[in-house]
Amino acid sequence: MGDVPVVIGDAQSWQPPVPGLQAVCIGVDAAGALPALNPAHFDVLVTTAVDAPAPWVSIAPAQLETHLHDLAAAVRDRPVAATILCRVLKTAQALPFEAALDMESLAYSALLGGEEFARWRRATPAQPVPQSDGPLVLVDREADHITLTLNNPAGQNAMTAAMRDALHEALAAVLDDPTMPCVTLRGAGRCFSTGGALGEFGSATDLAQAHVVRTLRSCAALLARLGDRASVQLHGACVGSGLEVPAAAAHRSATREAWFQLPELRMGLIPGAGGTVSVARAIGRHRTTWLLLTGKRISARQSLGWGLIHKIMP
Numbered sequence: 260m261g262d263v264p265v266v267i268g269d270a271q272s273w274q275p276p277v278p279g280l281q282a283v284c285i286g287v288d289a290a291g292a293l294p295a296l297n298p299a300h301f302d303v304l305v306t307t308a309v310d311a312p313a314p315w316v317s318i319a320p321a322q323l324e325t326h327l328h329d330l331a332a333a334v335r336d337r338p339v340a341a342t343i344l345c346r347v348l349k350t351a352q353a354l355p356f357e358a359a360l361d362m363e364s365l366a367y368s369a370l371l372g373g374e375e376f377a378r379w380r381r382a383t384p385a386q387p388v389p390q391s392d393g394p395l396v397l398v399d400r401e402a403d404h405i406t407l408t409l410n411n412p413a414g415q416n417a418m419t420a421a422m423r424d425a426l427h428e429a430l431a432a433v434l435d436d437p438t439m440p441c442v443t444l445r446g447a448g449r450c451f452s453t454g455g456a457l458g459e460f461g462s463a464t465d466l467a468q469a470h471v472v473r474t475l476r477s478c479a480a481l482l483a484r485l486g487d488r489a490s491v492q493l494h495g496a497c498v499g500s501g502l503e504v505p506a507a508a509a510h511r512s513a514t515r516e517a518w519f520q521l522p523e524l525r526m527g528l529i530p531g532a533g534g535t536v537s538v539a540r541a542i543g544r545h546r547t548t549w550l551l552l553t554g555k556r557i558s559a560r561q562s563l564g565w566g567l568i569h570k571i572m573p
Contacts, residue, residue: 264338265331275300281342283334283552288315289323302345302548303330310564314545333552337375337527344529344551348544351536356483356507359536364473367531368466375527376461383526385458389413395425397447398432405433405442412448418500418532419456423476426504430481433488442485444505445492451517454499460526479507479533492572493517503534506541512570517559519567524551541567 266276270286271294288294288306298304298314305327307320318326334341347366351359370376391411399406407429409416416422426444433442446452463469474480482489482504491505493513498520505511521538523530529551530538539547542565550557562568 264342265334267327267331270294270296270301270304270306273300281346283341283345283548285327285330287323287327289320291320298545301545302348303552304545305330305549313565314543316546316549330549330552333524333554337524339373340370340375340524340527340529341552343370344524344535345548347529347535348539348548351539352544356536356540357477357480360477360480360533361474363529363533363535364470364477364531367473367529368470370528371461371463371466371469373527377527379526380461383457387458388417388419388456395419395422396429398429400440403438403440405440407433407442407444409444409446409452412446414456415450415496416446416448416452416501417456418452418454418504420459423478423500423532426478427476427481430478430485434481434484439488441488441490443490443492444482444508446494446501448495450495450501451491451493451497451505452501453496454501454522455532460528473531477533478504479537482507483537485509493568496520499523499530500532500534503530503532503537506537506567507533511541511568512572513559513562513568514572515559517562517568518556519550519562520554520556521547521550522554525554538567541565 265283267285270288273286276282283302285303286301291306291308293308304315305318306315307323309317311317343366347363393410395410397408397410487509489508490510491508493505494517502519559571563571
């Protein structure tokens with residue numbers, strides 16, 4: 260990787276870096292001309308064109324210089340996680356869904372053992388998640404339709420290990436049901452899910468075993484297996500695994516005030532609940548990389564335009 264973890268240049272006149280260089284490659288279209296190019300040469304593509312098509316991310320001209328500085332700073336602050344993220348996203352494109360999940364999980368376990376994550380863990384006090392008085396996942400059936408509801412509103416439906424296991428069990432039961440019901444996944448309370456419980460991050464003592472558990476209990480994998488039978492209804496905060504898991508569903512709708520965020524890179528990590536596969540296959544790897552490098556929230560409106568959701572609910 261050397262001393263150059265990020266390379267930023269004009270997208271139209273781009274010359275790929277030397278082979279073997281591990282760097283995040285960011286192409287820039289400052290003129291807003293949307294030049295013809297090979298997206299495979301880039302990890303992120305930014306343009307000043309308004310409402311640019313994929314794989315571009317539109318940035319206001321007045322904000323472009325600051326935005327590029329912030330992207331470069333994010334990579335330089337977490338160079339190992341950032342470059343591993345880009346390699347995982349590129350490789351995952353050619354893999355079947357669940358094989359790509361396996362690769363993501365292996366990389367995630369490796370980063371859990373790294374100094375970038377350790378630095379974040381030392382600086383971030385663990386906070387307990389308020390517990391639900393009832394079942395963590397409610398299961399309601401009406402005829403041939405099942406509704407699953409994440410049920411820890413006091414804890415913002417944080418995806419604790421217990422919540423993940425309860426959801427996995429419920430989804431597995433739907434898959435095993437010979438009547439092949441449809442399923443809708445939603446969240447109780449003010450939001451769908453704020454993602455992984457920060458207090459549990461880094462709690463695994465055996466990272467190899469953690470990889471096995473993560474892949475065997477992947478809720479994203481089960482939602483993907485359900486195919487056209489799976490729908491999600493999103494509202495409020497959808498953060499980290501609270502976005503990665505529902506992004507694997509075939510039908511995704513959200514309320515107008517919903518927002519979406521992938522903050523893992525700030526922790527020295529990549530998504531570990533399927534996001535490098537589910538989110539990337541919804542919006543493309545370039546925009547997924549941008550979401551992770553910036554850690555920015557995107558609105559339901561922008562998510563609809565990008566294909567992260569299919570419908571905004573009234």
